[in-house]
Amino acid sequence: MTVPALNNWQSVQDEVVRRIHGGVWNQGDLIPNEADLAREFGCARATVNRALQSLADSGLLDRRRKAGTRVAMLPVRKATLEIPLIRKEICDKGHTYGYAQVTRRRVPSPARLASKMNLPRGTKLLHLLCVHSADAKPYVIEERWINPDAVPAVEGVDFSQISPNEWLLKHVPFSAGDIAFFAMSADQPVADLLECEVGEGLFVIDRSTRRDTQAITSVRLIFAPGYRMHTVLSLPT
Amino acid sequence: MTVPALNNWQSVQDEVVRRIHGGVWNQGDLIPNEADLAREFGCARATVNRALQSLADSGLLDRRRKAGTRVAMLPVRKATLEIPLIRKEICDKGHTYGYAQVTRRRVPSPARLASKMNLPRGTKLLHLLCVHSADAKPYVIEERWINPDAVPAVEGVDFSQISPNEWLLKHVPFSAGDIAFFAMSADQPVADLLECEVGEGLFVIDRSTRRDTQAITSVRLIFAPGYRMHTVLSLPT
DNA sequence: ATTTTTTATATGTCTGCACATATTAATGAG
DNA sequence: CTCATTAATATGTGCAGACATATAAAAAAT
Numbered sequence: 001m002t003v004p005a006l007n008n009w010q011s012v013q014d015e016v017v018r019r020i021h022g023g024v025w026n027q028g029d030l031i032p033n034e035a036d037l038a039r040e041f042g043c044a045r046a047t048v049n050r051a052l053q054s055l056a057d058s059g060l061l062d063r064r065r066k067a068g069t070r071v072a073m074l075p076v077r078k079a080t081l082e083i084p085l086i087r088k089e090i091c092d093k094g095h096t097y098g099y100a101q102v103t104r105r106r107v108p109s110p111a112r113l114a115s116k117m118n119l120p121r122g123t124k125l126l127h128l129l130c131v132h133s134a135d136a137k138p139y140v141i142e143e144r145w146i147n148p149d150a151v152p153a154v155e156g157v158d159f160s161q162i163s164p165n166e167w168l169l170k171h172v173p174f175s176a177g178d179i180a181f182f183a184m185s186a187d188q189p190v191a192d193l194l195e196c197e198v199g200e201g202l203f204v205i206d207r208s209t210r211r212d213t214q215a216i217t218s219v220r221l222i223f224a225p226g227y228r229m230h231t232v233l234s235l236p237t
Numbered sequence: 238m239t240v241p242a243l244n245n246w247q248s249v250q251d252e253v254v255r256r257i258h259g260g261v262w263n264q265g266d267l268i269p270n271e272a273d274l275a276r277e278f279g280c281a282r283a284t285v286n287r288a289l290q291s292l293a294d295s296g297l298l299d300r301r302r303k304a305g306t307r308v309a310m311l312p313v314r315k316a317t318l319e320i321p322l323i324r325k326e327i328c329d330k331g332h333t334y335g336y337a338q339v340t341r342r343r344v345p346s347p348a349r350l351a352s353k354m355n356l357p358r359g360t361k362l363l364h365l366l367c368v369h370s371a372d373a374k375p376y377v378i379e380e381r382w383i384n385p386d387a388v389p390a391v392e393g394v395d396f397s398q399i400s401p402n403e404w405l406l407k408h409v410p411f412s413a414g415d416i417a418f419f420a421m422s423a424d425q426p427v428a429d430l431l432e433c434e435v436g437e438g439l440f441v442i443d444r445s446t447r448r449d450t451q452a453i454t455s456v457r458l459i460f461a462p463g464y465r466m467h468t469v470l471s472l473p474t
Numbered sequence: 475a476t477t478t479t480t481t482a483t484a485t486g487t488c489t490g491c492a493c494a495t496a497t498t499a500a501t502g503a504g
Numbered sequence: 505c506t507c508a509t510t511a512a513t514a515t516g517t518g519c520a521g522a523c524a525t526a527t528a529a530a531a532a533a534t
Contacts (some may be wrong), residue, residue: 007488046489065513066497067496074321075406080318081315131251169311177470182463183440201421201438232413232414233413280519280520282485283519
């Protein structure tokens with residue numbers, strides 16, 4: 001009695017997930033090697049490889065050369081967040097986008113930022129404070145620090161017309177960086193800008209980006225009350 | 238004059254990224270097709286395919302059959318969040334893990350949850366309130382709702398010994414779901430549990446998971462002040 | 475002019491094969 | 505017994521060729 005051949009990597013993946021769900025293979029178990037699975041499923045080893053590699057990426061399997069493939073002990077769930085352009089995010093929700101620059105200054109980099117962005121001491125940074133709004137209500141504060149050494153063109157840009165968020169995405173795309181999410185309580189200046197109560201809990205994103213090792217920009221996004229960042233935990237099957 | 242062959246997919250990827258960075262290909266541009274690139278780079282089409290597909294996954298390229306591959310217009314940055322077991326997260330930081338169950342009840346599902354979890358009206362849920370702590374200081378509140386229809390075994394579990402977070406990960410792994418991040422202000426009961434001030438801004442994660450279409454569990458994690466969720470935006474090169 | 479059908483094309487993926495590489499396990503030297 | 509060397513093995517990845525599939529563009533029909 002032969003099973004119909006699983007001749008594409010998705011169906012192989014599904015079958016593997018089914019076996020894990022069904023308890024055929026339990027957490028920590030070593031599963032058969034690619035060649036054996038390929039024979040069993042009636043497909044090429046490359047197909048099995050694609051399926052297993054994809055499952056390893058999503059955290060269900062642990063794979064190591066020679067050691068083989070085993071079902072992950074602590075399946076670390078991975079969520080993929082898409083970080084959109086703020087204007088796009090607001091427009092996609094069907095609101096009218098608004099934008100205003102509040103302040104623009106050149107200042108020596110504060111110590112906290114200098115270390116975070118790995119800057120030489122005394123580097124001058126461009127500091128911008130802006131507000132994005134949805135249907136004329138404040139949506140998010142963008143507090144932006146830009147390293148002019150990394151982006152000389154920034155000196156001539158009028159950020160009352162285009163947000164740093166958008167300009168940087170267009171002109172300095174595809175850089176690496178890191179990102180942190182947390183909550184803070186609104187202080188007076190923030191509450192004024194977001195038109196909310198002092199002390200209210202606000203969702204905040206800190207992000208800094210660099211190209212190679214040179215720091216480009218660091219930004220703090222402080223969202224108005226009610227903001228939710230949402231995504232999906234998708235798993236095969 | 239020939240270029241040394243780019244004979245692995247990583248170097249092909251690097252070269253493509255270099256061309257985008259260097260302005261050879263600009264945002265929105267159509268790039269040569271896989272066959273041409275393979276010829277130019279001196280490798281197989283499959284290798285180019287692997288490289289471009291990976292770049293499309295990370296949002297740098299848009300690809301469509303017949304239409305070809307172009308540099309993404311609005312490169313949507315993607316961050317991958319790893320959502321660990323709470324106990325593991327605390328231990329990894331070098332703290333002593335503590336756990337306590339506060340309450341356990343069986344209650345009719347509140348309307349808000351019933352719709353979110355897509356439950357028939359009047360379903361009874363198991364409701365648990367627990368606190369995880371690090372070095373004896375409250376770290377996060379776990380407010381958990383479990384659908385006993387989906388996980389009958391849950392009735393016999395003593396959640397004063399093991400957290401729902403951990404038990405569910407062990408016994409109902411690999412489910413799909415969705416997740417939201419936001420901020421709230423501490424009310425009195427929350428402030429009591431987290432030993433913080435009323436009104437303080439707190440980081441919150443709402444997550445609900447299901448297998449197929451059946452709702453399994455929904456959880457709200459309310460983190461103590463100061464919590465930061467951190468990850469890396471990594472890009473090829 | 476508009477709609478439908480056909481065709482051409484770029485990506486998507488499978489196959490079978492080969493070799494590279496990491497890492498465990500066996501072997502041998504001291 | 506311990507440490508270094510060697511062999512065995514599972515995954516990682518490359519190649520050439522083939523066919524599948526989506527879809528933009530061209531051709532045909534209304």
